[in-house]
Amino acid sequence: MPPVFRFAPSPNGYLHLGHAYSALLNFDLAQGCGGRFLLRIEDIDPTRCRPEFEQAIYEDLAWLGIAWEQPVRRQSQHLSDYRAALERLTAQGLVYPSFESRAEIARLVRERQAEAPWPHDPDGAPLYPGTAKQLSAAARTERMRRGLPYALRLDMAAATAQAGPLTWTEQGEGPEGETGVIAAQPDAWGDVILARKETPTSYHLSVVVDDALQGVTDIVRGQDLFYATGVHRLLQTLLGLPAPRYRHHRLIRDAGGMKLSKSSQSVGLRALRGEGASPSDIRRKVGLL
Ligand code: GLU
Numbered sequence: 001m002p003p004v005f006r007f008a009p010s011p012n013g014y015l016h017l018g019h020a021y022s023a024l025l026n027f028d029l030a031q032g033c034g035g036r037f038l039l040r041i042e043d044i045d046p047t048r049c050r051p052e053f054e055q056a057i058y059e060d061l062a063w064l065g066i067a068w069e070q071p072v073r074r075q076s077q078h079l080s081d082y083r084a085a086l087e088r089l090t091a092q093g094l095v096y097p098s099f100e101s102r103a104e105i106a107r108l109v110r111e112r113q114a115e116a117p118w119p120h121d122p123d124g125a126p127l128y129p130g131t132a133k134q135l136s137a138a139a140r141t142e143r144m145r146r147g148l149p150y151a152l153r154l155d156m157a158a159a160t161a162q163a164g165p166l167t168w169t170e171q172g173e174g175p176e177g178e179t180g181v182i183a184a185q186p187d188a189w190g191d192v193i194l195a196r197k198e199t200p201t202s203y204h205l206s207v208v209v210d211d212a213l214q215g216v217t218d219i220v221r222g223q224d225l226f227y228a229t230g231v232h233r234l235l236q237t238l239l240g241l242p243a244p245r246y247r248h249h250r251l252i253r254d255a256g257g258m259k260l261s262k263s264s265q266s267v268g269l270r271a272l273r274g275e276g277a278s279p280s281d282i283r284r285k286v287g288l289l
Pocket residue numbers: 008009010042207220221222225
């Protein structure tokens with residue numbers, strides 16, 4: 001079976017040099033080993049994703065000389081796959097609803113911080129401080145009946161106890177130079193959100209489900225997702241899905257050394273193309289020529 005690679009952008013802005021690097025690296029690695037290259041559109045957030053950005057992804061990648069298999073998997077069309085995975089985790093008693101608003105969560109974190117330093121996840125966000133896990137079944141039902149918004153969270157303590165110690169094989173490296181066999185630390189993220197009342201999935205859940213459904217063997221992506229891999233390994237294990245190989249790559253930074261964002265238009269592929277850059281210029285800029 002040939003290796004399967006994928007590039008999985010979210011259509012919430014125009015692609016920049018960082019995306020170009022990731023897409024070209026995946027494409028080159030697939031080509032170099034007779035592997036397959038897939039494009040996946042991660043469009044589960046209807047408030048941020050727009051059709052014109054999705055169209056621009058196709059145009060920009062084709063312009064770069066990248067070819068991908070059809071049909072393209074668009075996550076918004078597969079919500080039932082994520083719902084099924086969520087039900088499987090729920091049946092294992094690993095999911096609970098939490099009803100606090102963002103403001104309430106911020107207030108709880110401030111209260112906890114006043115007593116002792118409150119832990120933050122690897123992205124710098126405070127861990128969920130709430131106590132919704134302890135709500136009785138009756139209290140949950142009553143809140144849902146009142147139509148309160150909620151987030152479905154993974155009971156991290158129960159999930160890690162069930163899965164036991166986990167590792168992954170890192171062929172690239174993490175932000176601290178981590179490579180080889182890496183001990184997954186999903187608990188660093190606390191009770192992560194798996195779904196919300198209005199969106200039956202989350203990034204973590206859908207990425208894991210899709211990589212397995214699409215037979216992805218090699219996940220090549222930015223170092224900003226290195227620590228999230230711990231959560232992905234946990235979900236893969238709980239859902240009985242295979243472990244892909246991982247290769248996290250360096251991030252392309254702007255002249256000031258900052259990580260690129262979709263709003264940094266100076267390094268947007270469209271802007272560079274508009275200024276007359278060629279696909280080889282882009283490869284040269286990201287160090288792939
Ligand atoms: N959709 C994610 C992003 O645009 C990437 C997902 C992944 O490569 O795992 O950041």
